[in-house]
Amino acid sequence: MDYSREKLKWNGWGWLAQDFDLHGREEGLWAFLQSQLGIDDLPNTPAVAMEDMPLPENRLSRSQIAELRGLLTEDRVCVDRYERLFHAFGKSYHDLIRLRRGDLDEVPDGVVYPESSDELAALTQFATTHHLALIPYGGGSSVVGGIEARAGGRAGVLTVDLTRMNRVLDIDEESLLATAEAGIYGPQLEEHLQKHGYTLGHYPQSFQFSTLGGWIAARGAGQQSNRYGSAAKFFAGATVVTPCGTLHSITTPNSAAGPDLRHLIAGSEGVFGFITEATVRLHPLPTARDYRGFLFSEFKAGADVIRQIMQEHVDVAMLRLSDADETWFLSQFKSIGKPASWASKATSAALDLVGVGEKPCVLLVGLEGTTTSTSASRVAIARIAMGAGGIPIGAKPGKGWYGTRFDMPYLRDALLERGVGVDTLETSTTWSNVQHLHQVVRKQIATSIRRHTRVGNGEPIVMAHISHSYTDGASLYFTFIFPMSLQAPVEQWRAIKREVSDAILENGGTISHHHGVGTDHRDWMTGEKGELGIAMLKAVRDSVDPHGLMNPGKLLP
Numbered sequence: 001m002d003y004s005r006e007k008l009k010w011n012g013w014g015w016l017a018q019d020f021d022l023h024g025r026e027e028g029l030w031a032f033l034q035s036q037l038g039i040d041d042l043p044n045t046p047a048v049a050m051e052d053m054p055l056p057e058n059r060l061s062r063s064q065i066a067e068l069r070g071l072l073t074e075d076r077v078c079v080d081r082y083e084r085l086f087h088a089f090g091k092s093y094h095d096l097i098r099l100r101r102g103d104l105d106e107v108p109d110g111v112v113y114p115e116s117s118d119e120l121a122a123l124t125q126f127a128t129t130h131h132l133a134l135i136p137y138g139g140g141s142s143v144v145g146g147i148e149a150r151a152g153g154r155a156g157v158l159t160v161d162l163t164r165m166n167r168v169l170d171i172d173e174e175s176l177l178a179t180a181e182a183g184i185y186g187p188q189l190e191e192h193l194q195k196h197g198y199t200l201g202h203y204p205q206s207f208q209f210s211t212l213g214g215w216i217a218a219r220g221a222g223q224q225s226n227r228y229g230s231a232a233k234f235f236a237g238a239t240v241v242t243p244c245g246t247l248h249s250i251t252t253p254n255s256a257a258g259p260d261l262r263h264l265i266a267g268s269e270g271v272f273g274f275i276t277e278a279t280v281r282l283h284p285l286p287t288a289r290d291y292r293g294f295l296f297s298e299f300k301a302g303a304d305v306i307r308q309i310m311q312e313h314v315d316v317a318m319l320r321l322s323d324a325d326e327t328w329f330l331s332q333f334k335s336i337g338k339p340a341s342w343a344s345k346a347t348s349a350a351l352d353l354v355g356v357g358e359k360p361c362v363l364l365v366g367l368e369g370t371t372t373s374t375s376a377s378r379v380a381i382a383r384i385a386m387g388a389g390g391i392p393i394g395a396k397p398g399k400g401w402y403g404t405r406f407d408m409p410y411l412r413d414a415l416l417e418r419g420v421g422v423d424t425l426e427t428s429t430t431w432s433n434v435q436h437l438h439q440v441v442r443k444q445i446a447t448s449i450r451r452h453t454r455v456g457n458g459e460p461i462v463m464a465h466i467s468h469s470y471t472d473g474a475s476l477y478f479t480f481i482f483p484m485s486l487q488a489p490v491e492q493w494r495a496i497k498r499e500v501s502d503a504i505l506e507n508g509g510t511i512s513h514h515h516g517v518g519t520d521h522r523d524w525m526t527g528e529k530g531e532l533g534i535a536m537l538k539a540v541r542d543s544v545d546p547h548g549l550m551n552p553g554k555l556l557p
């Protein structure tokens with residue numbers, strides 16, 4: 001895969017040559033959204049062209065640029081418009097609306113592409129001497145402001161793009177461990193592992209455009225984390241270059257030698273240093289895959305089924321339960337531009353008959369492993385789901401989801417072109433609080449959107465699903481679609497985000513289950529960790545980065 005910067009969108013998602021396929025469905029989609037949101041017209045809201053973007057003056061001097069080129073090579077030190085804008089923000093709704101409007105406070109003064117730990121160590125020295133900030137940059141898919149070019153009071157910003165550090169260094173087949181450089185993209189890593197018959201199995205929705213180092217630094221979770229583990233689990237060890245030297249963590253499976261430093265590396269978001277190499281736990285490539293669906297008459301029944309599956313330790317790769325609003329939205333979206341078929345009418349009539357009702361909730365179950373293990377899980381899951389009133393709907397919805405699982409983010413770009421806002425947020429809590437948190441947060445999102453949106457007399461679309469599950473609880477992932485404020489979209493987003501984040505913390509959720517903290521969640525960190533907890537993390541940061549040059553303004557309040 002060619003990840004040259006000019007092949008990728010700088011103010012949208014993914015490949016430049018790829019858009020969400022709305023062929024023959026565009027008019028239907030706009031009409032559907034207009035009627036749901038109660039808007040007469042969806043305005044064209046084109047993005048500002050790159051050449052018209054206001055670009056802050058470069059704070060790097062000529063001699064500094066020359067010195068940097070001496071440390072790396074000429075072609076790996078970039079100060080041109082494209083590189084500076086490409087690396088200015090991540091890929092959140094908040095990032096894209098600012099990029100599309102040319103609403104930039106800070107952009108990096110330069111972008112550097114190191115190729116080794118030694119070069120990174122030299123860059124930290126350079127930044128210390130010249131009083132610059134360094135921003136570790138993997139795939140740039142952060143949705144929490146994790147790579148914003150904040151100088152934090154320093155004299156300028158260098159974004160350090162790690163994607164040229166992309167080699168797989170070792171596969172230890174006996175221990176099922178692989179070591180790779182941290183800037184390797186998901187598909188590059190999987191291609192290499194799969195040639196040897198293994199997989200890491202970490203497939204976040206951003207898989208194609210995110211890196212190993214970013215997965216660990218943001219403490220993320222892939223869509224099949226039930227089987228393959230979240231980053232904190234599959235991460236077995238790392239090398240971290242800090243401004244005060246290089247840290248090598250152990251890779252033993254467990255250790256009682258005091259607190260495990262690996263827990264400080266996973267989730268460190270670049271504020272302690274650069275993860276340069278990481279060792280991760282592998283699995284043999286699955287030889288069987290089975291994704292299928294069940295319908296439930298209510299969210300609680302589906303959630304109870306997930307809880308039981310987890311607490312009985314059934315071997316599953318993914319359990320994804322959409323609430324009634326998400327199930328309804330997805331089925332409406334799928335049918336846009338298509339005449340209601342005889343088969344689908346018959347299916348809804350049949351569902352009415354078996355008592356699933358008008359607004360069912362769909363549970364997708366993903367199984368991966370061997371034919372024997374997936375068959376055993378299929379039987380166990382059918383027993384639990386059908387015992388709780390679930391109606392099996394076969395493999396078609398599962399296959400459909402699997403085949404298009406990386407496509408949805410492209411749709412956001414199309415919506416932004418027509419003044420339609422779409423954002424997501426996620427949290428997790430214990431099973432005893434899942435229903436309460438789900439209700440409170442969806443209500444708060446709708447209330448906040450209404451309060452901070454002046455257009456539209458319909459209802460915002462607010463939907464959620466359980467995305468990751470454990471024996472003791474689950475994560476809730478919310479998506480909301482609303483009329484964007486054309487005058488002040490950033491303020492609108494900020495007000496909604498603030499109120500909903502408060503509601504999450506007040507009602508027993510974490511500020512993030514897998515997106516991380518960055519700048520967007522930083523203000524809720526004290527509420528989550530407590531003053532003392534934050535003081536402990538700051539003490540660690542100060543011990544490896546006393547001058548505060550690493551990723552200022554992220555993670556820690």
Ligand SMILES: Cc1cc2nc3c(=O)[nH]c(=O)nc-3n(C[C@H](O)[C@H](O)[C@H](O)COP(=O)(O)OP(=O)(O)OC[C@H]3O[C@@H](n4cnc5c(N)ncnc54)[C@H](O)[C@@H]3O)c2cc1C
Nearest residue numbers: 138139140141142146204205206211213214220221270275
């Ligand atoms: C459409 C979309 C879908 C997403 N789906 C998921 C999902 O399913 N699951 C999930 O977990 N996340 C998801 N994310 C969020 C994002 O993709 C993850 O946080 C991902 O792990 C970031 O990886 P990256 O390589 O892009 O890191 P970046 O965005 O480049 O960086 C993320 C953070 O890590 C730091 N960092 C990056 N590399 C290093 C390094 N080598 N050393 C030290 N610090 C580093 C950065 O400074 C920053 O703070 C999604 C994002 C988008 C836009």
